Amino acid sequence: MVNKLMHFILGNKNLLLRIFLFILTGIIIVYQIPKEYRFSYEYTKGAPWLHENLIAPYDFPIYKLESDFFLEKDSIERSFIPFFSLDKSVQNIQIQGYRNKLFQEWALANTTEAGTSYKSADSLTMLSRKINQGIILLTQKLDNLYTQGILEGSKETDQLLQGKIYLRMRQDEISSNVLIGRLNTEKSAYLQMNSFIDSIADIFVVDSNRKKFMQLMSNASVSDFIRPNIYFDNATTQKMLKAALQSISPSLGIVQKGEAIILKGEIVTESKYRRLESYRKEFENLSGIGLNVMLIVLAQIVLIGLMLLILFLFLYQFRKALYDKLNVILFLLLLLLIEITITRVFVSTELLHVYLIPYIIFPLLIKSYFDARTAVFFHMISILLTAFLVANSNEFIVLQMLTGFLAIFSLENMKKRSQLFELSFLVFSAYSIIYLAFSITYGETFRSFKWDIVSYFAINSLLLLLAYPLIYLFEKMFGFISDLTLIELADTNNPLLRNLAEKAAGTFQHSLQVSNLAEQAIVKLRGNSLLVRVGALYHDIGKLSAPEYFTENQANNFNPHNQLSEIESAKVIIKHVTEGEKMARKAKLPQAIIDFIVTHHGTTRTEYFYRTFKTKHPEKLVDESVFTYPGPKPFSKETAVLMMADSVEAASRSLKSYTHQDIDQLVDKIIDYQIERGQFDNSPISFRHVSIIKATFKQKLKNIYHSRIAYPEEVKEHNVVV
Numbered sequence: 001m002v003n004k005l006m007h008f009i010l011g012n013k014n015l016l017l018r019i020f021l022f023i024l025t026g027i028i029i030v031y032q033i034p035k036e037y038r039f040s041y042e043y044t045k046g047a048p049w050l051h052e053n054l055i056a057p058y059d060f061p062i063y064k065l066e067s068d069f070f071l072e073k074d075s076i077e078r079s080f081i082p083f084f085s086l087d088k089s090v091q092n093i094q095i096q097g098y099r100n101k102l103f104q105e106w107a108l109a110n111t112t113e114a115g116t117s118y119k120s121a122d123s124l125t126m127l128s129r130k131i132n133q134g135i136i137l138l139t140q141k142l143d144n145l146y147t148q149g150i151l152e153g154s155k156e157t158d159q160l161l162q163g164k165i166y167l168r169m170r171q172d173e174i175s176s177n178v179l180i181g182r183l184n185t186e187k188s189a190y191l192q193m194n195s196f197i198d199s200i201a202d203i204f205v206v207d208s209n210r211k212k213f214m215q216l217m218s219n220a221s222v223s224d225f226i227r228p229n230i231y232f233d234n235a236t237t238q239k240m241l242k243a244a245l246q247s248i249s250p251s252l253g254i255v256q257k258g259e260a261i262i263l264k265g266e267i268v269t270e271s272k273y274r275r276l277e278s279y280r281k282e283f284e285n286l287s288g289i290g291l292n293v294m295l296i297v298l299a300q301i302v303l304i305g306l307m308l309l310i311l312f313l314f315l316y317q318f319r320k321a322l323y324d325k326l327n328v329i330l331f332l333l334l335l336l337l338i339e340i341t342i343t344r345v346f347v348s349t350e351l352l353h354v355y356l357i358p359y360i361i362f363p364l365l366i367k368s369y370f371d372a373r374t375a376v377f378f379h380m381i382s383i384l385l386t387a388f389l390v391a392n393s394n395e396f397i398v399l400q401m402l403t404g405f406l407a408i409f410s411l412e413n414m415k416k417r418s419q420l421f422e423l424s425f426l427v428f429s430a431y432s433i434i435y436l437a438f439s440i441t442y443g444e445t446f447r448s449f450k451w452d453i454v455s456y457f458a459i460n461s462l463l464l465l466l467a468y469p470l471i472y473l474f475e476k477m478f479g480f481i482s483d484l485t486l487i488e489l490a491d492t493n494n495p496l497l498r499n500l501a502e503k504a505a506g507t508f509q510h511s512l513q514v515s516n517l518a519e520q521a522i523v524k525l526r527g528n529s530l531l532v533r534v535g536a537l538y539h540d541i542g543k544l545s546a547p548e549y550f551t552e553n554q555a556n557n558f559n560p561h562n563q564l565s566e567i568e569s570a571k572v573i574i575k576h577v578t579e580g581e582k583m584a585r586k587a588k589l590p591q592a593i594i595d596f597i598v599t600h601h602g603t604t605r606t607e608y609f610y611r612t613f614k615t616k617h618p619e620k621l622v623d624e625s626v627f628t629y630p631g632p633k634p635f636s637k638e639t640a641v642l643m644m645a646d647s648v649e650a651a652s653r654s655l656k657s658y659t660h661q662d663i664d665q666l667v668d669k670i671i672d673y674q675i676e677r678g679q680f681d682n683s684p685i686s687f688r689h690v691s692i693i694k695a696t697f698k699q700k701l702k703n704i705y706h707s708r709i710a711y712p713e714e715v716k717e718h719n720v721v722v
Contacts, residue, residue, distance in 0.1 A: 014324075014326075017326070018312070018323070018326075018329055019312075021329055021330070021333055022308050022309075022311075022312050022333070025308065025333045025336060025337060026301070026304050026305055026308050028337055029304050029336075029337070029340055029385060030297065030300050030301055030304055032340060032341065032344045032389070033300055033304075033388045033389060034284075034389075035293050035296050035297060035300075039280040039283055039284065041054070041276070041280075042392055042393075042394050042395070043268050043273075043276055044268060044392070044439070045268050045269075045270070045273045046267065046268060046269075047267070047268055047439070048265055048266065048267055048268070049262045049263070049264060049265065049266050049267075049268055049272075050264070051264065052264055053260065053262075053263045053264050054260070054261040054262050054263075054276075054279075055258060055259070055260055055261065056255045056256065056257055056258060056259045056260075056261055056279065057257065058257050058282075059254060059255065059256050059257050060254070060255055060278060060279060060282040061250070061251035061252075061253070061254050061255075061278060061282075062251055062252045062253045062254065062255060062274055062275060062278045063250055063251050063252075063274070063277065063278040063281055064249075064250060064251065064252055064274075065274060065277065066350060069248065069250070072248055073245060073248065076241075076244050076245060076248070077241070077245075080240075080241050080244060081164065081166055081167060081168045081177065082160045082161070082164075082167060082168065082232065082233075082237045083167075083168045083169075083170055083175065083232075083233040083236040083237045083240060084151070084167050084168065084169055084170065084230050084231060084232055084233055085169075085170045085171075085230070085231050085233045085236075086149065086169055086170070086171045086229060086230055087229045087230075087231060088171075088229070090146070090227055090228070090229035091143070091146035091147070091229055094142070094146065094225045094226070094227055095139055095142055095143050095146065095225075097225055098138070098139055098142055098220070098222065098225040099135065099139045101220040101224075101225070102135045102138065102139070102216070102220045103135065104220075105216050105219045105220045106128075106131055106132075106135070106216055109212065109215075109216060110128065131213065131216070134200045134201075134213070137196075137200055138193075138196065138197065138200065138222075141192075141193065141196045142193060142222065142225065142226075145184055145189045145192060145193070145226075146229055148182060148183065148184055149169075149178070149182075149183045149184060149229065149230045150183070150184045150185065150186060150189050150226065150227070150228045150229050150230065151180075151183045151184065151185055151228060151230045152228035152230060152231050152232065153185050153186055153187070153228070154232075156232065157232055160232065161180055164180060165179065165180060165181075166178060166179060166180060167180055167183075169230070170233055170236060183230065186226055186227070186228060189226050190222065190223055190226050193222045193226070194222070197217050197222070201213050201214060201217075251278075252274070255275060255278070255279070261275050261276065261279055262275065262276060300388070303388075304385060304388075307381050307384055307385055308381075310381065311332075311377070311378070311381045314377050315329070315332075318373075319370075319374055320684075321635065321636055321684070322370060322374065327478045327479060327480075328370075328478075330478070331369075331474065331478045331480070332366070332378060335362050335365065335366070335378070335382075336378075336381075336382055336385070338362075339357075339359065339362050339382050339386060340382075340385060340386055340389070342357055343357060343386050343389045343390065344389055347389050347390060353453075353456050354390050354396070355431075355453060355456040355457060355460060356456050356459055356460055356463075357460065358460050358461075358463040358464050358466070359379075359382075359383065359386070359400050359404065360379075360400075360403065360404050360407045360427055360464060361463070361464060361466065361467050361470065362378070362379065362382060363375035363376065363378055363379035363382075363404055363407075363408050364407065364408070364411070364423075364464075364467050365467065365470060365471060365474060366378050367408055367411070368467075368471050368482040368483065368484075369474075369475070369480040369481070369482055371528075372408055372409065375408050376404075376405060376408055379400075379401070379404045379405070379408065380401065383396075383397055383400045383401055383404070384397065386400075395435075395438055398434070398438065399431065399434050399435060399438065402430070402434055403427055403430040403431050403434060406426070406427075406430050407423060407426065407427055407430075410423070410426060411423055420464060420465055420467060420468055421465070423464060424461040424462060424464045424465060425461070427457075427460070427461045427464060428457050428458055428460075428461035431457040431460065431461070432454055432457055435453060435454075435457070468484075471484060472484075479590065479591055480590075480592075481531070481590040481591075481592040481593070483530055485590065486530045486531060486533075486534045487530070489534045489537075489538070489589070489590075489593065490530070490533060490534050490537065492537075495587075496538065496541055496583070496587050496589075497537060497538070499544060500540075500541055500543075500544060503544055503547055504543050504544055504547035504550070504552075504553050505553065506547075506550070506551075506552030506553040506554075507540050507543045507547060507550060507552055507553055509552070510540065510552050510649060510650065511536055511537050511538075511539065511540055512537070513649050513704075514536045514539070514642070514645045514646050514649045515532070515533045515536035515537055516700070517645040517648065517649055517696075517697060517700055517701075518532045518533070518535075518536050518638075518641050518642045518644075518645035518646075519532050519533045519536070520696055520700055521641050521644075521645065521692070521693045521696040521697065522637065522638060522641050524692045524693075524696055525637055525641070525689055525692060525693070527637045527638050527641070528638055531592060531638050532638045532641060532642055534593060535592075535593055535595070535596030535597075535638065535639070535642055536596070536642055536645065536646075538580075538584065538589065538593050538596065538597060539580070539596045539597055539600045539642060539646065540576065540580065540600075540646075541580045541583050541584065541597070542575070542576035542577055542578070542579035542580025542581070542582075542583060542597065543576045543580075544579075544583065545575065545576065545579040545583075546572060546575075546576075548560055549561065549569075549572050549573065550573075550576075552650075552653070566609040566610075566612050566613035566616070566627075567609075567613065567626055567627075569606075569609050570606045570609040570610070570626060570627045571626075573606050573609070574606060574627075574628075574629055574630070577597065577598060577600075577601060577629055577630065578630065580597040580598075581594055581597050581598050584597055595635075595636075595639055596638075596639055596642055598630075598631070598632065599631070599632055599633065599634045599635070599639045599642075599643065600634075600639070600642055600643050600646050601629040601643070601646075602629060602631055602632070602633040602634060602643055602674070602677075602679040603628055603629055603630075603631040603632070603633055603677070603679070604628070604629055604674065604677055604679060605624065605627045605628050605629075606627050606628075606629075609627060610622070610624070610627040613627070632682070633678070633679050633680070633681060633682050633683075634679065634680060634682065634683045635682040635683055636683060636684070637683060637684055637685060637689070639683070640679075640680050640683040640685050641693060643674065643679065644670070644671050644674065644693055644697070645697065647670045647671075647674065648666070648667055648670050648671070648697050648701070651666055651670055652666060652701055652705070655705075658701075658702075658705035660702060663698055663701045663702055663705070664698055666701075667694050667697045667698050667701070668694065671690065671693070671694055671697075675690070
């Protein structure tokens, strides 16, 4: 049993890995979707109520709108008075320090003055008495300033008190409002003390002793004793602000059971809109408990699982080439998760509107690497999944799908940067027109139309310009190739192509002709013409390793194969495929271009050397592997068409005559031989496709090798004398 299980797992590991990735994606999506019943009513403020009469099945509060709640919160924060604390110890310490400093400096001055002669002893005593009185007055003044309060000065304090008249003072666990204008700052306190010192000097000190007094004041500088005693109390402020915010009532009233919420045909006014939003919120809250959650999760698993299964089957049935590439599966699922996660963030935070999200970027990225049908299918599934997260999902789905499909179908190939600007304008116009039409169907007028939504569409459209750098980013991350990269690679000034043109001119011309043939054919098959053109330009770069061994580069009838055996010649010819792959990887060409290099001969033989060897050695058993290209066989329409074009173009050079019959027979013979050898077994090529390719090649070759008009020789005139 275990062996059978292991055998099954190993035999189906690719399928099981992809199933696991889809299941994992589904789990992540289900996790992000709210686990609540979906409110089944769609409504818009200012539009009529199109559903049946809605009666309250139970009592529920009328909640305030988020905008009202934020306005009320902002009002409380703006009007809230911050708390400050009074530190009494600062006043006592600084007053005592200032008094001691003044007396200390005066005592030191008295000691110095003892040896100085005064007019009388009484004059010194008189001066000392006045100085002592002045010191007492100064300390009293400073004490008064501290009693009024000295407010700390900082940027934080200035911002907190900007526009405020009062602050809240905490003192001995008692709070009271204090006029900010009555408080001192360190600067104002210092200026007041300086002014008071001058007035004392004028009143108490005789002019002859003013200098001594001012020196005393300088030695005992009052600035050293001015400190703030009122500090911002952050802890109390935050605590009281939090309490104030928590006291905001979340509701405006109550709707009782049996009361009409809204009747059919009524306009969804502001008050009705509040009731509907409150009922929706209460409805969703009541659904998120117990068994309800389990049922909701089960339903979400079924719906999301079906959508992902449809995407899986689409890739498996109709895009097998994409399904087989694990990096493509990872890329598609990653884009899906990014789209849903961004939407979830926007919806849960409620700070930004979902219409700001440029959903169209995601299918544009897919179209840049793959095709329009895959982009459309992905866009459809992703929008349906995203709709689980948004309100007014019907409007969201219609708006995003119509605009997305229009954008995808209008942009054939992204080859110029200007196309993104044109697309941005188109998307903005489509969004606006569709939204306006949708609004009118719900009864909105131009006056009630939400014009701010149009600004969201404008920003959304501008964000589409991010597609350009994102194409490059994902291209490097997942190894894809976009039209923009193909255009760069098609430039013949590319070092690899320029080297080919210089060292193997014949091969370069052959590559140009092959690109023309293949491109014209793939256009008829609705394939990627630009990819085929670039693949054709690079398919033979391996011939740079030995250009002289290929007939298109040989001159003067010198053929180096004459010096080699058939087996050695075959090895040299076959080597251009492996050498081309090495050169391409060294030049860091995309894998999509390397695919053309390794498949353009598939697993065919070098027929000329194989048949020559058999002719020369009829008695020997031929090892066909020596004359066979390593492959792989072409696995896409583009690589298959290139293989046909390469062989047909090369063989057409050896035709002796270019009649219509000869060209038709050549094309049929070469392509039929390749089909007979099973070279297109891995390609999505049908007999109808082969017929179209043959007809295209025949017509193209006939145009190239058509017979030209023979111009008559110039007849020289002779002068005749009459």
